[in-house]
Amino acid sequence: xxxxxxxxARPVEWLAEKFIFFVSLSAILMVxxxxxxxxxxxxxxxxxxxxxxxxxxxxxxxxxxxxxPAELEAYLEITPDQFAKMSKANLRDLMDVKVEExxxxxDNFRDDPDARINTTQWKYLIQPHQWTDYDKPEYIxxxxxxxxxxxxxxxxxxxxxxxxxxxxxAVPLAVGAAIYVSQLAxxxxxxxxxxxxxxxxxxPSVVVGFFALLVMATVLQSIFHYQTxxxxxxxxxxxxxxxxxxxxxxxxxALTSVPRAxxxxxxxxGASRWQTAWQIxxxxxxxxxxxxxxxxxxxxxxxxxxxxxxxxxxxxxxxIFDSARSITTxxxxxxxxxxxxxxxxxxxxxxxxxxxAATFVSNMVGDFVIHRFKQKLEGKR
Amino acid sequence: MNTVTAPEYLPDxxxxxPTMRHFRAEKFDFWSxxxxxxxxxxxxxxxxxxxxxxxxxxxNGWSGLSWHFVSTIPKKDFFDIHTTxxxxxxxxxxxxxxxxxxxxxxxxxxxxxxxxEYASNTSIITRIIRAAVNNLAGVPSIVFGLFGLGFxxxxxxxxxxxxxxxxxxxxGQPALIWASLTLAVMTLPVVIVATEESLKAIPPGxxxxxxxxxxxxxxxxxxxxxxQALPGIMTGGILAVSxxxxxxxxxxxxxxxxxxxxxxxxxxxxxxxLGYHVFVLSTQxxxxxxxxxxxxxxxxxxLILTFALNIVxxxxxxxxxxxxxxxx
Numbered sequence: 244x245x246x247x248x249x250x251x252a253r254p255v256e257w258l259a260e261k262f263i264f265f266v267s268l269s270a271i272l273m274v275x276x277x278x279x280x281x282x283x284x285x286x287x288x289x290x291x292x293x294x295x296x297x298x299x300x301x302x303x304x305x306x307x308x309x310x311x312p313a314e315l316e317a318y319l320e321i322t323p324d325q326f327a328k329m330s331k332a333n334l335r336d337l338m339d340v341k342v343e344e345x346x347x348x349x350d351n352f353r354d355d356p357d358a359r360i361n362t363t364q365w366k367y368l369i370q371p372h373q374w375t376d377y378d379k380p381e382y383i384x385x386x387x388x389x390x391x392x393x394x395x396x397x398x399x400x401x402x403x404x405x406x407x408x409x410x411x412x413a414v415p416l417a418v419g420a421a422i423y424v425s426q427l428a429x430x431x432x433x434x435x436x437x438x439x440x441x442x443x444x445x446x447p448s449v450v451v452g453f454f455a456l457l458v459m460a461t462v463l464q465s466i467f468h469y470q471t472x473x474x475x476x477x478x479x480x481x482x483x484x485x486x487x488x489x490x491x492x493x494x495x496x497a498l499t500s501v502p503r504a505x506x507x508x509x510x511x512x513g514a515s516r517w518q519t520a521w522q523i524x525x526x527x528x529x530x531x532x533x534x535x536x537x538x539x540x541x542x543x544x545x546x547x548x549x550x551x552x553x554x555x556x557x558x559x560x561x562x563i564f565d566s567a568r569s570i571t572t573x574x575x576x577x578x579x580x581x582x583x584x585x586x587x588x589x590x591x592x593x594x595x596x597x598x599x600a601a602t603f604v605s606n607m608v609g610d611f612v613i614h615r616f617k618q619k620l621e622g623k624r
Numbered sequence: 625m626n627t628v629t630a631p632e633y634l635p636d637x638x639x640x641x642p643t644m645r646h647f648r649a650e651k652f653d654f655w656s657x658x659x660x661x662x663x664x665x666x667x668x669x670x671x672x673x674x675x676x677x678x679x680x681x682x683x684n685g686w687s688g689l690s691w692h693f694v695s696t697i698p699k700k701d702f703f704d705i706h707t708t709x710x711x712x713x714x715x716x717x718x719x720x721x722x723x724x725x726x727x728x729x730x731x732x733x734x735x736x737x738x739x740x741e742y743a744s745n746t747s748i749i750t751r752i753i754r755a756a757v758n759n760l761a762g763v764p765s766i767v768f769g770l771f772g773l774g775f776x777x778x779x780x781x782x783x784x785x786x787x788x789x790x791x792x793x794x795x796g797q798p799a800l801i802w803a804s805l806t807l808a809v810m811t812l813p814v815v816i817v818a819t820e821e822s823l824k825a826i827p828p829g830x831x832x833x834x835x836x837x838x839x840x841x842x843x844x845x846x847x848x849x850x851x852q853a854l855p856g857i858m859t860g861g862i863l864a865v866s867x868x869x870x871x872x873x874x875x876x877x878x879x880x881x882x883x884x885x886x887x888x889x890x891x892x893x894x895x896x897x898l899g900y901h902v903f904v905l906s907t908q909x910x911x912x913x914x915x916x917x918x919x920x921x922x923x924x925x926x927l928i929l930t931f932a933l934n935i936v937x938x939x940x941x942x943x944x945x946x947x948x949x950x951x952x
Contacts (some may be wrong), residue, residue, distance in 0.1 A: 259842045267738035269731055270816070271756040273809050274763075280774040281767060358710075421664030427660050428667075436667060443674050445930070447870020449899040450923055452907050454677050457916070484677075487670055517656035538762065545764025546746035548899075552907055571766045571873070578877050595770040599763060606762035610755070620716060 278599065285593035293363045293586040294318075302375050304338040306333065363391050363586050365609065369396060386577060386587045390427035395597075401567035405550055406481025406543040408563055409486060413543075414485070414536050417490035421532075424491075426506075426520035427500040434548040437495065444488035452552035468563075471579070475567035477554040482543050497531020497613070498524055501618060516614070530616035532611035534609040545598060546569040570594050681923050688921030700883055703905070703915050710925055715887050715903035716800075716895030717929065719877070721869050723891070724811065728864055731808075732815025733857055739816070740823040741845055748750030765873040767945035772806030772878035783881055794892055801891040810874055811864035822856015823849065869930045872899040898926040 287293045302310065302318060309530045310318075317327050319337050329337075348358075350498050360367065371380035374392070440464040459475045469476070509519040525532070551572045574591050581588040655694075688705075696709025735753070743750040781947040782796035826849055850857075872880075881894035882904060888895040902922055909915035 247800075253840060255745050256840050256842050263734050263738045263742060266731055267735040267753060269751055270735060270760060270812060274756045275761055275773055275813065277763060277767065277771045277809075280779065281770050284770075284774045284778075317679050416666045417668055418669050419663040423660070423663035423667045427663060429877050435801070436671075439674070440667070440670055443670065445866055446677060447899055447930070449870065449872045449902050449927065450681070450926065451677070452901055454680065454925055457912075457919070458680060458904055479917075484673055492669075515653050515656040517653075517660045523658065541762050545762075545766065547766040547901065548762070552903060552913075571764060572765050574770065575873060575876055578770075583778075592770060592774065595767050600765045602767075604761060604766055607755075609762075 260475045261470040278596075280402070280597045281592055281599060284597050285589055288363055288586075288589045288593045291364065293589055294361045295373060302338060303342065303504050307334060307338065348372055358390060360390075363392055363535060363590065368393055368590075370394075371396075383456050384573070386471045386581075386590075387401050388496075391587065394584075395570075395590075395594065397574055398568060398570050398594065401554070402544055402569040404475045404563055404567045405482055405554070406540065407568055408476060409482030409543045410536065410540060412480055412483035413486045413490055415534070415537070417487045418494050418532055420487075420497055421491050421494035421535075422520050422525065425495050426524055427516055441488050443484065446484075448546060449548045449552070451481055451484050452549040455549060456552050469564040471564065471566055473553050474565055475554060475563045478550045478567065479563065480551045481553060482546055485546055485549060486539040488534045489542050493526075493535035493613075494532045495537060496617065497528040497535065500531070500617065502620065527533065527620075528616075530612050530619075532614040534571045537605050537612070540607040544569070544605075545602050547575050551575050573599075630844035637899060661687040674886065678927075681920060681927060683926030684916075685922075689924060690916045693921055694925060697885070697887070700885075701917070702901075703909055703911075705918055708918055709896065710901065710922055712884060712887055712896040713898040713922070714925065714929065716880075717869055717898045717926075719888060719895060720800055720804045720807065720875070720897070721865050723800065724808040724868055725861060725865060727805060728811050728815055729857070729861055729936070732860065732864075733813055733819050736816050736819035736823060737811075737845060737849075740820055741841070755814045757816050760809070761817075761852045765810065765871055766876075769875040769877050771809070772874060774801055776802040776805055777878065796893055797892075798877065798879045798881075799892045800879055800888055800895050802939075803872065803875040803895070806874045806878050807868045807871065810871070811868050814864045815857075815860040818860030819853065819857050822853045822859070825856070826852045834916045866930045870899055870926065872897070872903055875900065898922065898929065902926060926935050 286382055302315075307315075312323070312326055315334070316323060319326075319334070319341065321329075321337075326334075366372075371394070372384050372392075373380040374383065374390075382394045382396040383392040384394055384397050420436075421438060424440070427433050428436060443525055453461055455477055456473070459481060460472050463477055463480070467476075504522050505527060510516070510522045514522070550567075550569045554566050554568060554572065574594055577587065581591055647673050693709050693838045694714065696707070697711050698708045700756070701710045735757075739750065739753065743753075777796060777798060778797075780804065781799070784795040785793060786793055797803075830848055830852065831844055835841070875897060878899045879894055880897045883898075884894060896950055902919065905915055905919045905922060906912075909919075
């Protein structure tokens with residue numbers, strides 16, 4: 244009685260504990276699966292196994308045996324799995340099709356050097372290139388047409404442009420409101436203000452996008468008189484609405500967790516409430532506020548629907564009054580048209596993996612800073 | 625020698641201020657007043673934005689709402705104000721959220737139980753689980769969409785088809801079940817965090833009393849801890865539902881349809897969705913001025929639906945709390 248006898252005495256307990264443990268691993272499993280499967284679809288781009296060159300040197304079907312499987316997979320644009328399942332006759336048929344395709348290419352492309360370029364090489368993905376009929380090297384994202392251009396720099400610039408406008412707008416407002424709610428407002432007012440501001444996060448982003456598209460865009464244009472009605476400025480402000488609740492709740496939490504002794508000491512020495520908030524509480528909570536901004540950044544670069552509805556054109560421009568196309572928007576808008584398994588599809592998944600990595604890093608940094616900050620306040624460091 | 629001047633808050637001479645006036649906590653300071661005002665204004669501004677969005681939608685959408693509008697299955701051309709309706713979108717959004725809840729609540733609650741009842745806070749595996757949960761909460765919604773396409777449809781669905789349907793495409797294409805599962809992965813952290821909070825709020829004395837009376841750990845969790853935590857689990861469910869109901873990006877490639885003539889009847893069907901319909905109406909309309917009333921009414925329905933689900937859940941929560949109180 245009462246002696247611990249391991250799992251043999253209570254098999255049900257033991258089983259239940261193991262079951263609960265394994266279910267709780269699902270969060271880890273999901274993060275791994277997300278990374279694995281988004282990256283898996285993008286792998287051929289990373290390993291240079293995709294080829295978009297329009298004019299290729301055809302391999303006659305008779306030469307099937309002269310080439311290695313890897314070469315043939317790249318040439319026929321098939322996966323090793325598909326390759327393994329195919330008989331030699333099937334492969335010859337595919338190669339015949341390929342030769343016919345090469346014969347069908349319009350003559351004007353035969354002399355075009357662009358048609359011989361594999362545009363999915365890293366060189367063309369990130370460096371500017373002088374395409375035929377252009378005066379200077381340019382960054383171009385243009386995934387449709389005979390010669391597809393996949394330069395991702397305009398998308399990255401577009402993402403940063405919209406995100407930075409959003410953060411410039413959201414961070415001061417959200418941090419200001421957090422200071423007011425946590426330090427200056429009376430407790431009864433605070434009880435109302437906090438949930439009210441957090442209600443903003445309950446508005447679906449598609450509704451914020453709709454509001455920006457129909458109402459804000461018109462109002463802002465009549466105030467600022469810029470040319471393009473839908474631009475990065477409008478999208479950024481709308482994005483700001485979406486990240487304000489995120490930044491607010493984290494910053495408010497950080498400011499509230501500063502020990503009351505700090506505040507009371509400052510007030511006792513004659514500082515005003517504002518001086519206390521600005522010179523004592525805010526510096527003490529600064530890591531938390533910084534983390535709030537970092538996590539807000541992560542949320543902003545991942546936001547899809549708002550930017551998708553407000554901006555669309557991918558122009559390479561740093562002006563916030565031009566249109567901008569973010570990474571998320573590109574994935575959402577073009578995935579339906581991309582052929583499953585084709586180069587466009589692969590590159591969209593590659594952009595997704597890039598986005599995942601960026602938010603992963605910003606989340607890690609944010610969480611780490613908050614963790615350190617809380618430990619410091621608790622005096623563990 | 626330097627003369628030491630008295631700090632401002634000390635009375636210069638005791639005789640000049642017989643009362644304690646100088647010891648008011650705050651002397652009027654213009655800059656304090658100014659900056660406090662600024663932060664107050666920031667708060668007001670945020671609330672103003674919230675109110676503007678809500679009022680704008682309610683005022684403009686109210687006139688478009690009618691029984692006909694919410695109970696009609698529209699024809700292919702749903703931009704016509706007289707014949708359009710949003711019944712399939714309401715059904716689709718509700719279904720996908722319900723199926724999601726069936727998957728996410730058990731997994732989320734069990735994970736929270738592990739983290740609070742079994743795990744030691746310092747072990748490496750616990751820290752990794754926590755880090756994973758935090759990370760999952762920050763993954764962009766469009767990446768969940770890609771994951772749903774790459775994992776659920778292209779991997780699980782296609783392989784199911786090979787096994788069950790002789791490679792006919794049944795599961796290996798966008799479907800209600802895949803959209804729901806994708807949303808379940810997305811809302812997992814919401815449920816875990818809310819449940820964990822409510823489990824932590826239960827006094828340890830209750831557990832100790834139960835264990836002292838001879839109950840096993842599992843019995844304590846099932847009969848003492850979980851009933852107490854039920855309101856918190858409900859809150860987690862509510863938050864997950866209201867987050868998922870408005871999300872469009874994760875379902876773009878995993879199940880939503882531009883148009884369907886009938887309601888979804890099977891887990892492998894595609895579905896129409898309120899949020900996606902808002903997106904379609906506002907970006908693909910041939911004439912935005914004519915579509916505007918339909919658009920506002922649809923947005924209002926979406927907001928009402930998310931709030932209605934919230935209210936139902938809040939009512940359940942209130943009843944559960946009452947019961948718990950009656951039990952003592």
